[in-house]
Amino acid sequence: MEWLSQHLEQWGLVWFGLLFWGSIFGASLLYIFQESFLISSSGYALGLVLGLLAKYRGWSWIS
Amino acid sequence: MDKLVEDSMDLSIDSERKVARTFTGRIEWEMIAIGLGQFSAWIITWVLVVQGVIPLFVGFLIALFTACNAYLPSHAGQHSHLSGGRRNLLWLDSLVGQISVIPLAQSHAVLKATHMKHHAHTNDPENDPDYFHGNAKSWIEAAINVNIAYNADGPALKTIEKHSEEDPKFREAIESGALWGLLFFFAQIILAIIYPLETLLLWWIPKRVASSYLGIVFSYFPHSGLGKGRYTDTRFWTNKMPRFLNHSMQIHTMHHMYPRICHYDEAKAIEALKPFMIERGMPGAEYIPEKLRWNPVTYIKEAYFGGR
Numbered sequence: 001m002e003w004l005s006q007h008l009e010q011w012g013l014v015w016f017g018l019l020f021w022g023s024i025f026g027a028s029l030l031y032i033f034q035e036s037f038l039i040s041s042s043g044y045a046l047g048l049v050l051g052l053l054a055k056y057r058g059w060s061w062i063s
Numbered sequence: 064m065d066k067l068v069e070d071s072m073d074l075s076i077d078s079e080r081k082v083a084r085t086f087t088g089r090i091e092w093e094m095i096a097i098g099l100g101q102f103s104a105w106i107i108t109w110v111l112v113v114q115g116v117i118p119l120f121v122g123f124l125i126a127l128f129t130a131c132n133a134y135l136p137s138h139a140g141q142h143s144h145l146s147g148g149r150r151n152l153l154w155l156d157s158l159v160g161q162i163s164v165i166p167l168a169q170s171h172a173v174l175k176a177t178h179m180k181h182h183a184h185t186n187d188p189e190n191d192p193d194y195f196h197g198n199a200k201s202w203i204e205a206a207i208n209v210n211i212a213y214n215a216d217g218p219a220l221k222t223i224e225k226h227s228e229e230d231p232k233f234r235e236a237i238e239s240g241a242l243w244g245l246l247f248f249f250a251q252i253i254l255a256i257i258y259p260l261e262t263l264l265l266w267w268i269p270k271r272v273a274s275s276y277l278g279i280v281f282s283y284f285p286h287s288g289l290g291k292g293r294y295t296d297t298r299f300w301t302n303k304m305p306r307f308l309n310h311s312m313q314i315h316t317m318h319h320m321y322p323r324i325c326h327y328d329e330a331k332a333i334e335a336l337k338p339f340m341i342e343r344g345m346p347g348a349e350y351i352p353e354k355l356r357w358n359p360v361t362y363i364k365e366a367y368f369g370g371r
Binding site: 015020031 | 210211213214215216220241245248251252255259262263271
């Protein structure tokens with residue numbers, strides 16, 4: 001539990017960006033474009049970028 | 064005549080407390096009903112949207128409404144209004160308080176700890192966790208500030224860190240709430256993977272909009288630009304909207320004067336305590352209408368807008 005808390009303190013926003021926002025971006029892109037691996041991957045890539053930005057800028061509002 | 068009556072009244076602190084005490088101590092069943100009711104409505108909305116019974120945008124509007132009503136029952140629990148202060152019912156404060164703020168993905172224990180610091184240090188830039196949005200320069204800034212206050216360099220987070228270092232009980236409460244933080248972290252991720260757009264529109268956006276709404280009506284309008292002190296840190300205000308749409312925060316002065324008075328008893332308590340409020344120089348007290356019960360307070364003499 002202690003390890004998990006410490007890990008999430010450092011990387012929580014990145015995981016949140018990748019998984020939470022990645023899923024939402026992916027679903028939004030699929031809503032607009034045709035279903036493809038590239039499209040859904042792009043969503044997760046965008047989510048990861050947002051998560052990394054959030055980590056380095058301290059944007060906890062994304063969660 | 065009224066002036067004569069006021070002049071002959073005993074306006075001492077003891078007398079003020081005696082009057083205030085007559086409004087304390089009941090179980091605020093209305094808040095229990097709102098807390099459990101709005102949470103049930105939120106869960107039912109999720110089920111209906113996922114099953115395709117109602118469209119997502121309808122679910123979004125319902126979720127927005129429930130999220131905006133999620134905080135006040137927790138707030139009542141923070142002040143033991145749900146238990147009426149009865150020792151054997153204190154569990155009601157925590158249980159209903161926590162259930163109610165699930166749509167806001169918040170921990171009741173953390174909200175309680177920070178809210179008590181807000182009461183103890185209202186409008187103190189160094190110690191009031193709500194200062195950043197409560198004392199924003201405009202309501203739009205308040206709406207933004209309340210959502211970024213807990214960023215890594217956010218003023219609210221810095222204030223919480225300061226209190227955690229100085230107050231072991233506060234730190235303990237914050238740590239106990241961290242478990243809820245973890246739960247909400249994983250719950251949002253899991254739901255977003257399974258139901259991405261539903262999670263966005265039924266949880267994330269409503270909780271952010273509700274936070275802004277709370278930052279504006281609970282903090283900015285009642286407190287901005289005022290000084291410190293129990294009688295001078297909160298104002299009586301109006302924004303021309305019926306107070307029932309603003310959680311009656313127009314009369315938030317009463318809560319900062321006597322936090323143990325239940326939310327739904329504040330109007331009648333103000334009617335009784337008005338002479339004391341004027342005597343103590345509470346901002347806007349001289350414009351309080353004689354009758355407040357069922358009064359929407361859309362207009363008051365010298366139309367006094369909240370904020371700076």
